[in-house]
Amino acid sequence: MPAAGMGVRLGPGGPKALRLLRGEPLLVHAVRRVAAAPSVGCIVVAAPPDAVSDVEALLAPITSGPAGVVVVAGGATRQASVALALAAVPASFDIVLVHDAARALTPPGLVEDVASAVRGGHGAVIPVLPVVDTIKRVDSSGAVLGTVDRSSLRAVQTPQGFRRDVLAKAHEAAVDDHTDDAGLAERIGVAVHTVAGAEAALKITRPFDLAIAELLLS
């Protein structure tokens, strides 16, 4: 679980994963839901490097159940944080899901859906939602260049699930920074399977998203 981002788009207030939602850090909400998915046997969190011991203390009470937790220092980019966390996943696990702490309200059922699609034989699996807005391409001056057919477009969420060897190879082969792990798998020619995403798995990026998340919990 990459959780080392600074959350600049959320405004001032420290690392995003540690911002409060109904009195608890986003990371706590996210880990609690992932830990509730029966398939999950271990959660590795990439924390802000100066907050590793704070995050360990924060997560100890909610991960004393069946799913163990490991906290490592994250990197300068999301991709680096995922690679550092992946290196700390115990060797006994051959399926790995990558999940943004920022998607704090992701239902455990979505985690299960992704895990079970990987167990079913797909090397890479992503949850997606249809795109509801009309999408235009524009040039640097803002002039419209064209309208994109949205029927074939999907908005991508996490958790993204992988056979461990696929994810490891995808990260080894990475030459530039990607905003998702399935993008790295595509680059090495792996077929990526989609499953239905969940509205509640929204990514909390801007203050408006935090307000929506507060409402969802109320």
Ligand code: C5P
């Ligand atoms: O910045 P963005 O919202 O795309 O980040 C997605 C996820 O990646 C967040 O959970 C964030 O904490 C994490 N991240 C990270 N290390 C970074 C940057 C982002 O773990 N250097």
